[in-house]
Amino acid sequence: MTTKEPFQQLKDRFGVEASDDRVVTAGAAGALCLVATAILFLLGSQFTAIPLAGFLFTVGYGLWNHQATTAKALTFLATIATGAILALITVYLISEALPAMREMGLSMFTEASAPMWRTRGEEVYSLVPMMWGTLVTTILAMLIAGPLGVAGALFISEIAPDAVREIVKPAVETLAGIPSIVYGFIGFTILNDYMMENLELPTSGSLVIVGLVVGLMSLPTVVSVAEDAIASVPESMKSGSLALGTTDWQTIKSITIPAAFSGVSAAVLLGVGRAVGETMAATVILGHAQRLPDPLYDVFGNTETLTSLIASQYGVASGTHMSALFAAGVVLFVSVTVLSIGSQYIERRMKHQLQGES
């Protein structure tokens, strides 16, 4: 944060009249205290409480005497803080991951010959098996969540009678609320045993079970977001088609789905993001083998995903090993953020187009 021309900036930002010097002074004092709090907290100082108290005092004074300005300043601070959290996450994740990346170089993301993951002295960290595991489980999950999710969204927004919709919609939302660890527990106790018993798997845990469970878990995300997209297709477009004598299904197929296509794909992308980041189900179900399955397409094999790697090893890790776990976190964070931004871009473009057409 720069403190150049704080007076003028504050005045401009909050529309304070130049003569009202007491507000500016109080604002400046508050801002100074907040900056000091932030810096001391970042340094890990035990004196953080002093400027924090000063800040709270200033806020109290402001709310008492200049409520409107203070409220506006506080909402502005909350907005900045939201952005700051994302920035902090990025900075801390990357800075913690750098040592491992520096030591392993590019081979951290490309090395595909054994041994790929060795801790305790040998220090070999290649994320390739985990990236493959994440990719395979995500593909499996989206094979389930993609088509079923879009079909569910169509049902809720276009097909279901009102009474049925009032049941199905909350049910789907509730499905999103079931904690991942509960899914994981069911997978661990029931499905893993089932697979070992009925498919004679040599080890407990397999990618296919993780894919199934994660698919089920990302299904509600796809349904809700796709439903929003489908519902945002203007009624006039649909009635135009129906007036030509088409059936409802023909209208859905040739008008609604094409018009909502980009929004629906944004929904699927968000679902992919959920599936990539799903942690506990994978951690609990998988058998934690940091090597590639052999052959690569053996979905009944055991490997590791990026998320389960972190969750299962953070407790025993230190030094470069811990840093390598952070590198896994960086891969996750970057891919999910790219997916999120991509889907937002698609959504915005779709809204733009629909508004232009209608």
Add this chain to the structure above:
Amino acid sequence: MSGETASRTAAPGIDTFDRVALGIVGTAIVTFLLGWTTLFDRTSPDTAVAGLSLFALFGAAFLLAGAGLIAAGIASNVGLFETTADQYTGLGTGVAFGVVGFATGGLVTTILFGVGATGSVLVGLVVALIATLGVAVLPEDIGTTLPVGLLALTWGVLLVAGFVDVGWVWDPPSIKATFHAPIVVPLVTIALSLLVAWSGAIVAEEFGSQGRQNGAYLMIGLNAFGMIAVLLLLILFVVRKGLPKLLEGAQFGPGLNISVPFLTKGVVLGQQYNGIFPAIVGTVWLVIGAVVLAIPMGIGAAVFLTEYAEQGRFTAVIETATNALWSTPSIVYGLFGYAFLVPRFGNRNSLLAGMMVLGFMLLPLVVITSREAIKSVPDEYRDASAALGVNQWQTIRSVVLPAAMPGVVTGVILGVGRIAGETAPILLVTSGQPFPARAPSILGSFRFTAAPPFVQNEALLQASSALPYQLYAVITAGVGQEEAFGWGTALVLLMVVLGFYAIGITSRIYFRKKLNQ
């Protein structure tokens, strides 16, 4: 669906035609459901009805359905019944059959000839191409019935003639799994039942656009039904598994004297009934902390973004950042807390770090839902208030926020339900001893000191348990910890989370009803 009355009266036999089609759909739905119950060992493959084993019964059903479908298709095609079938099946249906053809062709080649992955994929592609093009150019009444009918007939013959019986095994060399008939037969039966039901539904509306609508709606409806079934089964399953443990040693009455040791006790060696009280308290404090942090900040940010800020680059950046935060995986939040918060709170796992991390996770959701709610407050409200000569902040405080409150509350409750079940971040920043004996006492641990930091609360800086972590601990503890303890915990966790969801959804319905009055 009344457009077909004309053709219906024209052909007198059409009632029989429809009845056959509905019979086929009904049969397919029965085999579909039986397939699932067999897959989960609820129906034994050894079940025998009238001397026929379960698999032979499946086979007989498919023989009948397949024959019926083919007969109906041909009857319609040669003009025995007047239907509304199109001249061509079309590429859409063709591609769907291409996918079916790919799976069938590929699997059959590997199973019969032991061809490797590349070979079977190639064969699958060839079959898919033929199926796609072949079906696409066939007349609709043949294209939608004949391929499904043939598949059903083949499967029926395989089952009835005993080529695939209970002892059938396929052990692919390159994959670790071995496939036995009790798994394979139900799976194939489920998939084929769907195809048959779809085709039957098309026949039942005499093909054409109505037929296609009927087929598609049946599939989409089944999908929705399936989602509800999954939800109910999951909840019922956890309740059935967890209830005995939850009620272990519980006493009800006389009067209000209720004691449920599983909910009110910790884990102490030698105690008769161990419980999860510390974890419940931990979760409650985590949720309270997260809410206290996230709600003022989130609503504040939403107010600024919607009411004060000019819509431009700044709001767009913050909006993108909020959405990115919303989709950031929970384990990444955990890593962040581990690197950023834990070193600053005495270098050990603490309740406070968990509260903050969960608060950060809740924040984007509060911002997003509050923005939606504030945006949906009509501008007339603001104008009317401004016309009274009130300044902007007073308008926001007394008009906009109260009007937006229902939406905000609903969103927040649903968000809280979500973070109450989060495990990964707690694992990294809060978790301590897996089976604690005592709950953290936050209120009783405030100490005021003369030296900085003036206010101390030891309990906030101590590691704590939480319901989802407790469940994880049962899993990692492996031998020694009984599984029933885990099911009991899972049930309590599910009740807490679903309770939040029930309140959130009910309040939304209530507010919406009130708004529509």
